[in-house]
Amino acid sequence: MGEFSLELNEDQIQIQKWVHEFAENVVRPAAEEWDEREEFPWPVVEEAAKVGLYGFDFMAQAMLGDETGLTLPIALEELFWGDAGIGLSIFGSGLAAAGIAGNGTPEQTLEWVPQCYGTADDVKLGAFCVSEPDAGSDVSSLRTRAVYDQANDEWVLNGTKAWITNGGIADVHVVVAAVDPELKGRGQASFIVPPNTPGLSQGQKYKKHGIRASHTSEVVLEDVRIPGSCLLGGKEKLDEKLAKAREAQKNPQVSSGKQPAMATFEATRPSVAAMAVGIARAAYEYSLDYAQERVAFGKPIIMNQAIAFMLADMATQIDASRLLVHRAAWLSRNGTFTNAEGSMSKLHAGRTAVWVTERAIQILGGYGYTREYPVERWHRDAKIMDIFEGTEQIQQLVIGRAISGLRIE
Numbered sequence: 001m002g003e004f005s006l007e008l009n010e011d012q013i014q015i016q017k018w019v020h021e022f023a024e025n026v027v028r029p030a031a032e033e034w035d036e037r038e039e040f041p042w043p044v045v046e047e048a049a050k051v052g053l054y055g056f057d058f059m060a061q062a063m064l065g066d067e068t069g070l071t072l073p074i075a076l077e078e079l080f081w082g083d084a085g086i087g088l089s090i091f092g093s094g095l096a097a098a099g100i101a102g103n104g105t106p107e108q109t110l111e112w113v114p115q116c117y118g119t120a121d122d123v124k125l126g127a128f129c130v131s132e133p134d135a136g137s138d139v140s141s142l143r144t145r146a147v148y149d150q151a152n153d154e155w156v157l158n159g160t161k162a163w164i165t166n167g168g169i170a171d172v173h174v175v176v177a178a179v180d181p182e183l184k185g186r187g188q189a190s191f192i193v194p195p196n197t198p199g200l201s202q203g204q205k206y207k208k209h210g211i212r213a214s215h216t217s218e219v220v221l222e223d224v225r226i227p228g229s230c231l232l233g234g235k236e237k238l239d240e241k242l243a244k245a246r247e248a249q250k251n252p253q254v255s256s257g258k259q260p261a262m263a264t265f266e267a268t269r270p271s272v273a274a275m276a277v278g279i280a281r282a283a284y285e286y287s288l289d290y291a292q293e294r295v296a297f298g299k300p301i302i303m304n305q306a307i308a309f310m311l312a313d314m315a316t317q318i319d320a321s322r323l324l325v326h327r328a329a330w331l332s333r334n335g336t337f338t339n340a341e342g343s344m345s346k347l348h349a350g351r352t353a354v355w356v357t358e359r360a361i362q363i364l365g366g367y368g369y370t371r372e373y374p375v376e377r378w379h380r381d382a383k384i385m386d387i388f389e390g391t392e393q394i395q396q397l398v399i400g401r402a403i404s405g406l407r408i409e
């Protein structure tokens with residue numbers, strides 16, 4: 001087990017510097033253009049693949065080859081400091097990868113995770129498809145059905161997924177579906193839909209408030225047939241899980257096992273929180289510089305306590321968020337994660353990003369409200385951080401249950 005330490009090791013310092021340079025030299029200069037275009041920033045993602053930032057090897061190194069758990073949040077903070085829409089375009093496949101690694105066998109992970117990335121010359125994408133038009137926070141009531149066709153050893157998927165990052169443009173779609181709807185969340189399983197499978201199509205593409213470079217679409221599944229081997233974790237394990245869940249339904253004393261989507265979210269929440277820290281830091285640094293240069297009433301505006309104290313609070317909230325993120329990431333990697341720590345990090349960092357970016361607009365005054373300056377974009381981008389991967393209220397629910405041991409509704 002790694003020791004908890006606030007000091008980054010040599011590798012992490014190198015990675016932090018390397019991602020920061022990419023964010024500063026490649027991502028930031030492209031941010032405004034792709035936000036305005038509202039299109040997936042292929043050239044930037046391809047560039048990230050060329051330097052090795054987008055790809056299986058980097059994700060494996062950041063996620064598995066790091067006993068502290070801090071490498072990934074450090075990299076994400078820097079990347080999202082550059083730009084959140086492009087950052088999510090680069091990291092979006094990581095959600096699919098986490099869904100596969102969290103629910104699949106080691107063989108399935110090795111087969112499918114690299115296909116979520118492709119190669120530097122032929123970039124591919126992954127998508128993690130859980131949410132539906134009528135099931136966002138309430139993941140237990142998914143309507144997408146997976147039915148087993150025993151004669152052909154195939155699964156047949158039908159349903160509509162909503163709000164899917166990389167939906168329809170991904171090569172590998174990881175789909176969470178109900179196998180036994182009566183068992184609600186305990187009756188769900190995760191499936192791989194391989195590239196070019198007939199029946200999977202992109203529905204509407206959403207026009208968004210922020211992170212507009214990131215592609216978000218509906219994914220429609222119409223009689224999508226996939227081989228039995230595409231059930232993550234395998235049939236035997238699923239049958240065991242379903243039997244246990246049915247037993248638990250009859251006898252509440254029996255533990256009913258984990259929900260597949262929940263297992264993924266547990267692992268990814270500190271990562272999302274790290275993204276929020278990156279956006280907040282970008283806005284804080286920008287407004288700190290601005291406040292030292294902008295003169296009003298004959299002196300730099302930072303010489304007013306009203307402005308300096310605002311910046312002091314911003315710096316403090318960002319540091320507090322980062323500490324919560326690093327704690328959650330470390331616990332997650334070292335096996336003592338109880339879920340609430342991940343939710344705490346995301347709750348605090350998401351709120352901080354929204355608040356800090358709003359304050360940054362305030363510090364820039366009228367200029368901050370225009371699209372000539374990046375702070376309004378950062379504010380729009382920040383808002384997603386307390387919506388996806390569990391809203392602010394859902395994090396409070398998870399924390400409330402963890403601290404009380406009660407089934408708070």
Ligand SMILES: Cc1cc2nc3c(=O)[nH]c(=O)nc-3n(C[C@H](O)[C@H](O)[C@H](O)COP(=O)(O)OP(=O)(O)OC[C@H]3O[C@@H](n4cnc5c(N)ncnc54)[C@H](O)[C@@H]3O)c2cc1C
Pocket residue numbers: 095127128129130131133134135136137138162163164165166208211216384387388389390391392393394397409
């Ligand atoms: C840009 C973007 C990208 C996304 N990417 C993905 C993706 O790649 N894959 C994926 O599967 N999903 C994705 N999502 C979906 C996202 O996770 C959901 O939008 C989110 O979980 C909220 O669900 P909902 O939109 O249905 O809101 P609802 O669940 O309808 O919630 C509406 C409001 O009610 C509150 N609420 C709901 N239930 C409770 C409760 N029990 N107690 C208190 N308050 C409650 C919520 O906090 C919220 O304020 C994405 C969403 C967006 C906007």
